[in-house]
Amino acid sequence: xxxxxxxxxxxxxxxxxxxxxxxxxxxxxxxxxxxxxxxxxxxxxxxxxxxxxxxxxxxxxxxxxxxxxxxxxxxxxxxxxxxxxxxxxxxxxxxxxxxxxxxxxxxxxxxxxxxxxxxxxxxxxxxxxxxxxxxxxxxxxxxxxxxxxxxxxxxxxxxxxxxxxxxxxxxxxxxxxxxxxxxxxxxxxxxxxxxxxxxxxxxxxxxxxxxxxxxxxxxxxxxxxxxxxxxxxxxxxxxxxxxxxxxxxxxxxxxxxxxxxxxxxxxxxxxxxxxxxxxxxxxxxxxxxxxxxxxxxxxxxxxxxxxxxxxxxxxxxxxxxxxxxxxxxxxxxxxxxxxxxxxxxxxxxxxxxxxxxxxxxxxxxxxxxxxxxxxxxxxxxxxxxxxxxxxxxxxxxxxxxxxxxxxxxxxxxxxxxxxxxxxxxx
Numbered sequence: 001x002x003x004x005x006x007x008x009x010x011x012x013x014x015x016x017x018x019x020x021x022x023x024x025x026x027x028x029x030x031x032x033x034x035x036x037x038x039x040x041x042x043x044x045x046x047x048x049x050x051x052x053x054x055x056x057x058x059x060x061x062x063x064x065x066x067x068x069x070x071x072x073x074x075x076x077x078x079x080x081x082x083x084x085x086x087x088x089x090x091x092x093x094x095x096x097x098x099x100x101x102x103x104x105x106x107x108x109x110x111x112x113x114x115x116x117x118x119x120x121x122x123x124x125x126x127x128x129x130x131x132x133x134x135x136x137x138x139x140x141x142x143x144x145x146x147x148x149x150x151x152x153x154x155x156x157x158x159x160x161x162x163x164x165x166x167x168x169x170x171x172x173x174x175x176x177x178x179x180x181x182x183x184x185x186x187x188x189x190x191x192x193x194x195x196x197x198x199x200x201x202x203x204x205x206x207x208x209x210x211x212x213x214x215x216x217x218x219x220x221x222x223x224x225x226x227x228x229x230x231x232x233x234x235x236x237x238x239x240x241x242x243x244x245x246x247x248x249x250x251x252x253x254x255x256x257x258x259x260x261x262x263x264x265x266x267x268x269x270x271x272x273x274x275x276x277x278x279x280x281x282x283x284x285x286x287x288x289x290x291x292x293x294x295x296x297x298x299x300x301x302x303x304x305x306x307x308x309x310x311x312x313x314x315x316x317x318x319x320x321x322x323x324x325x326x327x328x329x330x331x332x333x334x335x336x337x338x339x340x341x342x343x344x345x346x347x348x349x350x351x352x353x354x355x356x357x358x359x360x361x362x363x364x365x366x367x368x369x370x371x372x373x374x375x376x377x378x379x380x381x382x383x384x385x386x387x388x389x390x391x392x393x394x395x396x397x398x399x400x401x402x403x404x405x406x407x408x409x410x411x412x413x414x415x416x417x418x419x420x421x422x423x424x425x426x
Contacts, residue, residue: 019111028135028140029102030100036331052078073279075276077188079151079182103144108154110131112161141327163176167206177194188241189391200373232280250311251301254300274296315386319387321351323347362409363408364405375402
């Protein structure tokens with residue numbers, strides 16, 4: 001079906017505004033990268049993404065190096081390492097290429113925020129959403145962080161755009177499943193996104209075809225990787241990072257709080273005692289380590305529910321308003337403690353955004369299903385000692401959308417306040 005002239009004009013206008021926001025975001029992200037790049041370690045290899053990319057680029061596969069060279073790597077999913085491997089094949093193993101390419105991805109996320117916001121807002125607030133995401137310090141800095149967050153955010157937003165604009169088309173559900181499957185191969189935290197998607201299809205009574213196609217698209221990328229891990233270990237899973245974090249982060253946080261010790265010290269002791277799931281070296285050892293991890297995590301977490309709950313609440317705070325002061329501590333040659341008042345200002349601004357977002361969620365009600373459910377999904381799953389501002393990156397556009405959606409309610413409350421303040425007494 002041919003589009004009307006008005007629809008084509010709106011599409012062209014949307015593209016022009018997206019290009020403007022993309023350019024602004026790219027300049028800021030490339031500027032931050034140029035500033036930090038000389039200060040980074042040249043052999044930067046956070047979470048082993050870079051070394052795994054090298055083995056992929058050389059054709060050896062997703063395997064470990066060092067003492068366990070040749071062993072299948074099972075701790076993390078391969079999506080981001082495949083991305084880096086592609087860049088290695090094209091441009092060589094260069095940190096500057098990696099980070100500048102992430103600047104492009106980050107700018108793309110800011111641009112995609114405009115059509116996403118347009119689903120709930122008019123044009124002017126939608127553009128403001130894109131501009132605010134482009135200016136967000138956390139979104140800028142994470143593009144200079146050699147981790148999967150920036151790539152994950154782009155994939156996540158691409159999938160979400162299909163659902164919010166084309167929910168009545170079964171093909172949109174298929175494409176969303178593929179996009180979110182690719183995102184899950186970057187960060188396993190999204191492995192349960194099928195839950196909110198299928199719940200929405202059920203509540204909207206969209207029939208069977210749409211959710212089935214979503215599952216097909218999602219499983220087409222995630223299931224082969226789970227089968228690869230099952231071939232080696234005998235268990236279907238995407239990565240062992242979640243299970244490892246229960247002991248090495250959440251339980252470690254409990255022990256550190258109870259003993260008044262540094263978290264890193266406790267975590268290092270746990271790794272020294274139980275090892276890591278990174279390299280698979282036989283089913284027997286894997287089963288023993290898995291059972292030991294589960295038993296110890298269960299004992300610590302169930303034995304201190306009060307501490308677990310407090311750290312859960314603190315984790316929510318770090319995710320929603322945290323300034324991310326230690327984002328580059330493991331990347332810099334000479335890390336230094338941050339000084340200045342801007343972190344406190346940023347925390348205050350994010351607190352206001354969260355408050356207005358709550359107003360916006362109340363105002364939108366059912367229409368705000370996607371922003372609300374996805375913010376809750378990422379926040380609640382990531383909350384805990386390991387929770388950080390990194391997890392805010394994919395939901396930042398949604399938080400801003402909800403905050404700007406609160407404008408009518410705020411104006412209504414303001415008018416009532418003005419009216420009551422000027423009303424004559426007696």
